[in-house]
Amino acid sequence: MHDLHEVVFMPADIKVAVPGGTSLLEAARIAGLRPEAPCDGRGTCGKCRVLVEGNLTLPTEKELAQLNSGDGIKMRLACQAKISGPVRAEFPESRADSFLTVEKGQRKALKLNPRGYRPGQESYGIALDIGTTSIVAELLDLASGQSLGVSSCLNPQTVYGGDVLTRITYAANRAGGVQTLQSEVAGGINRLIENLCRTQGIRAEQVFEITVAANTTMLHLLLGVNPRSLAVAPYQPVFTRETEVSPGTVGIRIAPDGLVTLLPSASAFVGADIIAGLLTTDFHHFKEPALFIDIGTNGEIMAIKDGQLAGTSSAAGPALEGMNITCGCRAEQGAIEAVSI
Ligand code: FES
Numbered sequence: 001m002h003d004l005h006e007v008v009f010m011p012a013d014i015k016v017a018v019p020g021g022t023s024l025l026e027a028a029r030i031a032g033l034r035p036e037a038p039c040d041g042r043g044t045c046g047k048c049r050v051l052v053e054g055n056l057t058l059p060t061e062k063e064l065a066q067l068n069s070g071d072g073i074k075m076r077l078a079c080q081a082k083i084s085g086p087v088r089a090e091f092p093e094s095r096a097d098s099f100l101t102v103e104k105g106q107r108k109a110l111k112l113n114p115r116g117y118r119p120g121q122e123s124y125g126i127a128l129d130i131g132t133t134s135i136v137a138e139l140l141d142l143a144s145g146q147s148l149g150v151s152s153c154l155n156p157q158t159v160y161g162g163d164v165l166t167r168i169t170y171a172a173n174r175a176g177g178v179q180t181l182q183s184e185v186a187g188g189i190n191r192l193i194e195n196l197c198r199t200q201g202i203r204a205e206q207v208f209e210i211t212v213a214a215n216t217t218m219l220h221l222l223l224g225v226n227p228r229s230l231a232v233a234p235y236q237p238v239f240t241r242e243t244e245v246s247p248g249t250v251g252i253r254i255a256p257d258g259l260v261t262l263l264p265s266a267s268a269f270v271g272a273d274i275i276a277g278l279l280t281t282d283f284h285h286f287k288e289p290a291l292f293i294d295i296g297t298n299g300e301i302m303a304i305k306d307g308q309l310a311g312t313s314s315a316a317g318p319a320l321e322g323m324n325i326t327c328g329c330r331a332e333q334g335a336i337e338a339v340s341i
Contacts, residue, residue, distance in 0.1 A: 005055070005083050009033055010090040024050055024078040024089055035091045038162030038322070040170050041079035045162070046326045048078040049092065055085025066326065101134050101152040101331075108280060110145070116209025116259055117142040124148070124207045126193065126254075129273060130185060130214035130222065131155060132164050132297035132317065133330060137192040139200060142209065148200050151192045156184040157221070163317045164217045164298050165231055171221065172228040182224040186251035193254060207254035210247070212262045215271035215298050215313075216240070219262050222250055235268040269313040274300040284309060297321060 004017040007027045016031040025048055028035050039045040046066035051074050059067070063080040078091070116125050123142040129135070136152040160181060161167045171177040197204050212222065216237050220227035223245065225238050243262040247254045263272035274294055278284050283292050283304060292302040299316030302309055322328025329335050 005085050005087065007031070007083060007087045007089060010088060018083060020082075020084050022083050024052070024056070024076070024081045024083065024087070027083060027087075028078060028089070028091070033091065034156075034159045035078055037079060037159060038166070039079075040161040040166045042166075043077060043080050044325065045322070046077065047322070049075055050078040050081075051090045051092075052076050052081065052087060053089075054087035055083070056087060057082040057084055101136060107147075110280070112140075112142070112145045114140075114142040114209055115261075116207075118208060122202065122206050123209075124202060125209035125211070126196070126207055128189065128210055128212045128214075129276075130189075130212060130218040131273070132167070132215065132218065133158060133162070133321070135185070135188050135192060137189070137196060139196040139207075149196050151195045151199075153188055153192060155218075156188040157181050160184070162297070162321065163315050164215065165315065167221070168217055168227045168231045171226060172231070178221065178224055178226050181221045183251060185218070185222055190251075190253050193252070204253050205255045208258040210252065210254065210258070210260045212260065213271075213273045213276035214262075215273055215296075215300075216265045216268050217271075217298075219243075219265060219272060222262070224250070230268045237265060237268050240265040240267065266311065269298070270300060270302075270311045271298075274302060274311065274313075278302060278309075295320070 003020055005020055006015055006017050008015050009028060009031055014031045016027055018027045018030060025035060025037055025041055035048055037048045043062045053074065056076060060080055063077045066077055067075060114125050117123050125140045125142045127138045127140060133155055134152055135155050136150065138150045139148040141148055157167060160170045167181065171181050193204055193207065217227045217230055220238060229236050229238060242264045245260050247258050247260050248256055250260060252260060263276055265271040266275060277294055278292060286304050289305040294300045295316055297317035298313055300311060300313040302311040320328060321330045
């Protein structure tokens, strides 16, 4: 049995005792910290840098390849450095709060027929887009269809992996992985709902309906369904149909008799987010050949010709947002250093 060693995380002075051989990343998670770990510990992204003092295993070749001379000897990769005695560690300040989301765009007048509408009482609904990186929620008055506000946040699951496949691997291989990711996303959604309700002076119990657009993996994780089958041939989702659940079953705090509706997906990697986009733009009725492109952490593309639709998707995050690799970052403060025209 390994001895327990104390790890102190600064500047908050959070102490935790862990067995020798535990990585600093695991120790930080045990301590309740949420360090960035886009590749979830595979040692490929180099983004879990941490300043350390104390007893750790020597850097591996993999780790040395990620660190550069400017890092200094106190800088280590939290996922690679293993604890062998008392340690003090400090992660750089998180940039998650400076994360930026586009919340404006063209809006088409749509005739709504919300199931959550309660005649004679104030009733509200939320249109929710759960992206691999961000979650965006829009509050709507179900009587008028009027938008009352938009709120967004970084998907809290990102600390367990930046891209869809890393998230699936975490869910499939870690004990309690699915539950962890489910409660993370539910927590993020609840914070957005609280924020929107507070801003508009309404109560969460007056929200009777949530409609969810998301990629197939995010939908599985919201329902607490293991998405393992999405990552191995023949890449079959557990479900693709429109699915209705009561908010309590997925830990979402709105009216207890409200409804959470997950829009249908087309396949493992063409999800409800792109289906929602097609319906909103009426793309499936286009007469001329056209492309519908959604560049997200997971990038999807649909083509239409002679009424026939074809679609596919690819991980765009690693190319554009630096997930699993050392270069690139999300749309956050510092991503653009200067602009000159
Ligand atoms: S999480 Fe440590 S290198 Fe990616």
